Amino acid sequence: MKNEQLTTDEYDALELVRRGVKRDNPGACVGRNAKRLSGLKMMETTRDGRIVLTEKGQQVLFLRRCVRALEALAADPAASVDGDVARFLSAKSHIAPLEAGGYLLTDRGRESLADIAQQQQQQRR
Numbered sequence: 866m867k868n869e870q871l872t873t874d875e876y877d878a879l880e881l882v883r884r885g886v887k888r889d890n891p892g893a894c895v896g897r898n899a900k901r902l903s904g905l906k907m908m909e910t911t912r913d914g915r916i917v918l919t920e921k922g923q924q925v926l927f928l929r930r931c932v933r934a935l936e937a938l939a940a941d942p943a944a945s946v947d948g949d950v951a952r953f954l955s956a957k958s959h960i961a962p963l964e965a966g967g968y969l970l971t972d973r974g975r976e977s978l979a980d981i982a983q984q985q986q987q988q989r990r
Contacts, residue, residue: 935960938960943966946968
């Protein structure tokens with residue numbers, strides 16, 4: 866993927882589409898961001914008028930959930946993590962389960978989180 870920086874509003878629009886929007890009224894958030902997100906190939910309008918996420922849009926939302934989970938676990942090892950995110954991060958050796966419950970951020974997970982934070986700072990400049 867290219868380094869496509871999305872705003873919070875654009876992420877919110879993707880999340881709304883993931884949950885499902887009505888054909889006749891997708892809402893202001895989706896309407897505001899539909900053109901850009903469609904251009905980035907993250908959402909599309911089907912022939913029957915429904916707005917749906919593309920595979921790329923689904924991946925972007927999943928990666929955002931993974932980053933948020935890493936940030937939450939860095940702050941609190943007992944933080945709640947969705948099952949699919951936990952499986953993915955465990956398979957990539959970013960987290961390890963704790964015996965008492967919760968997850969431990971591994972060295973690799975901390976490195977990835979630091980790299981993400983550095984990229985975000987560079988994008989803000």
